[in-house]
Amino acid sequence: MAYNNIAAVVSQESAADNDNPTVLRSKLYITPSGNASFVRSEAASPRKRVYRMGRKRWSPGKVVGLCNLRLYSIGALIQGRHGGPCDTDDGEMYYSAAVRMQVMRWAAMTDDGRNPRDLNSQAWAQEHCPKLAADRPRAWFEDQERRILEELGAKHATVPAADDIARDLNIRHAEVVQFKLRSVGAVDRDARQREVEKRRADVKRKAQERRKNGDVMPRNESMAQTKPWLALNPPISRATYYRKVEKGELPKDPNMRRLRPKKRA
DSSP states (O other): OOGGGGHHHHHHHHHHHHSSSSSEEEOOOOOTTTTEEEEEEOOOOOOOEEETTTTTTEOOHHHHHHHHHHHHHHHHHHHHHHSSSOOTTTTTHHHHHHHHHHHHHHHHHTOOOTOOOOOOOOHHHHHHHHHHHHSHHHHHHHHHHHHHHHHSSSSSOOOOOOOHHHHHHHHOOHHHHHHOOOOOBBBBOOOOHHHHHHHHHHHHHHHHHHHHTTTTOOOGGHHHHHHHGGGGSSOOHHHHHHHHHHSSOOOOOOTTTOOOOOOOO
């Protein structure tokens, strides 16, 4: 092959590699006569899928953790709504959401270099949706798994958002709180509302922890609000009260955090 055709060879080989998820590394050599040749070296590792939720890119390991949380939440939702396994026609609704998480977890574990067990969504259905498992043959479950795996694609996979799970299962905010669901949304709370409520809950929780550790006290219990110097007979000023406490002439108020440092002579 002539030297002036090297660019065409490079583009041809690169295009072939891009179409094949499992590629062989190629090295370009120029012979003394000016000819170009590709020599295939050892096989490269298969290219991993790119997992995305919206514009955010997720690592396979993080996708595995997310799928585990959502599978737990779907099981908790079934337990909370039905008081046990679902023996109604709603079983297919729960299964459709769960099998997607199972297949995505299996694919992410494979891309992460782990050795996952074989897919068996029928076993999940037997545990959580026994009516569905009894009504459908095993081939039906295998078809669902195969269809979802094909939808993931060899290069790109879309991770369902929390609101997608909420819409599929009609999850309400009261159920999220009552059943302690995680990594799912709510049809009556959008993402912005949930973020605001989460921040408020975090602020309240941290304030309770600080109060429990004695780092802070409620505002209505502070000395600025109780004003113990005015409860004396006769009332005295705030400055006089602190001076007398510092000298030991008055007992220290339990809400007094610390005395002012003594002035150096």
